[in-house]
Amino acid sequence: MSAPLTVAVTGLNATDNPGPGVGVIRSLRHNRDDVRVVGLAYDALEPGVYADGLVSDVFMIPYPSQGVDPLRDRLAYIRERTGFDVIIPTLDAELPGFVELAPELAAQGVGMLLPTREQLDLRCKAKLAALGDKGLPVPASRVLTDVAQLYSIHEVIPFPIVVKGPYYGARVAHTLEEAVAAFYKMVGEWGYPVIVQQFVAGQELCVCAVGDGDGGLVGAVQMRKTVITDKGKGWAGVAIRDPGLSQLTATFMSATKWRGPCELEVIRDTNGGYHVLEVNPRFPAWCFLSAGAGMNLPYAVAELAAGRELSPLHDYRVGTMFVRIALDQISDMDAFSRMSTAGEVVRSHGVAR
Amino acid sequence: MQRLRDLAISDTGFVFDPFSGATYTVNGTAQCLLDGLKRGLDRDGLVALLRERFECSDEDLPRDIDDLVQSLRMFGLVPGGFEVGR
Missing domain, CATH: 3.30.1490.20 (ATP-grasp fold, A domain)
Incomplete structure (x- = not known):
């Protein structure tokens, strides 16, 4: 077994429009005890802060609107306290800041598996049509x-x-x-x-995928939403396998040389045609399905970001389902007060290196 | 016909289509016919299969087969022009 890995993860806002952080963290900890997770939160009441079975230490970080300098300083402090090896950012709006800091963090030994700024711009909603020039079917x-x-x-x-x-x-x-x-x-x-x-009528399908940055696919899991909330979020879903969708995912990777996780949102129309509606530049909130179905993509990203050799990725089990649940977590006032005042909750003893 | 062959059918008549993620429940007759279609049986083979497993009159059998094939076409599980061979 390799040395323990400490991974910092954002996106702990597990609301009815959930951030991906809790799903990423559950994946990292799935069937293993050699991963330590540090939560990075923007608000003291993000639900993931209080999931002490998942996250030992949580720190507030500055909103993206404050720019990269406060983020740089804050990450330096958190690294000193926790010694994290890898960061997995999971929110669209924060990605430009993390991408900008990536070279500095890498020089300090902190790994991330992120797209380039050009790749981020390419898939943004306002420029998605440009993917059509790369051979991808976009409305x-x-x-x-x-x-x-x-x-x-x-x-x-x-x-x-x-x-x-x-x-x-x-x-x-x-x-x-x-x-x-x-x-x-x-x-x-x-x-x-x-x-x-x-508007394109048809079946809405999603792909959680990881690109290696050289045009190759590290792994991908396809999912069809079976329950959708009034915000259009999948509350339940099932892993599927559609060869056409596999081909589309491979084409996206080779055309963009995408590096890191992403989610493709695709419509399969009644004639069997595919239309890429969106490309999200990070893990989707349902990414724990990948671990549950046997292809743990968040852990693969952590390994690659840490510069480690990738553990063999097994194919996923088609038919594996997820059904989301809303639970009331119980917490005392102590954690909330520490998040509100000191901006951190350290339940472990931290790491001094 | 690949989609039909890929269908996962449980003993209780629960059917999962791994291509679309759709699920269906079928009765014993449909379950028996799906089994036969996946094995590539022609109409005579399907009739013989139904006779073997159920007590039924001969006039019911072609209708049962046609009804199921129509449903399969409707759900896109077989091509639009699919007919059971004779």
């Missing part, structure tokens, strides 16, 4: 910065359309009135720009 889309642009959108993209925010949120609009309402809702929640995409 027609337009980036809007003014509601007036909606009034002529039907000339290039016929209704129904999907109105999306720059980071999150999507609404199907069948009429101009619905589109205008959706436009203002997206702007109100997420700001500009707003993306309009051609």
Whole structure:
């Protein structure tokens, strides 16, 4: 067995629109006791902070809007306290900061498996159409910065359309009135720009995948959502195997030379055609399915980020299901008060190196 | 026909399609016919299989087979033009 690994993970906001952190952490700890996890939180009430069976130590980190300098300083402090070897960032908005810091952190011996800034930009919603130039099937889309642009959108993209925010949120609009309402809702929640995409009817499928950065695929698990919340999040799902989706995933990896985890959101239409709706540049919240189905992708990322040889990845068991559950965690005021005042909860004795 | 061959069918008549993730429940007759179709039996073979396992009149059998094939087409589990061979 290799030396214990200490992994810092973000995205502990396990709400009804959950961040991926808890799923990543559960995967890292799945069937092993040689991984120590340090949680990185943005808010004292992120539910993962109180999952002391999963996360021994938790530290607040500054919001991405504060820039990379405060993040650099904070990570240096946390590293001194915990000695983490690897960071797995899991939130879209924080990735540019971590990507910028990656060379410095690598020089200090901290590994991450992240896409480049160019790859991040390539898959962002506003530029997704560029993937079409790389041979990937993407629906027609337009980036809007003014509601007036909606009034002529039907000339290039016929209704129904999907109105999306720059980071999150999507609404199907069948009429101009619905589109205008959706436009203002997206702007109100997420700001500009707003993306309009051609609506494609069919089955929504997802792929959790890891690229090696050289155009190859480390591993991938396909999933179909079987229960969807009113926010469009999968509350239950099942691992599937669709050869066409496998080919699409391989094409994405070879076309982009993606490095690190990602999620492909794909529609398979009634004619068997595939349409890439989104590429999320990090693990999805349902990534624990990969560990549960036998192909532990978060642990593979931790190994690769640490510069270790990858343990053999077994194929996943098709038909493995996940069914999410909402649980009330009980905590005393102590952990909350320490998170609120000191910005940290250290349940272990820390690591002094 | 690959999708049909890949179907996982439990003893209790629970069917899982690994391609789409869809699940179905089928009665004993459909379960028997699916088993026969996966084995590549033609219409006469399916009729013989049903006769062997169930007490049924001859006039029911072609209808049972056609009903199931129509459902399989509807769910995309066999190609649109699929017919059981004679």
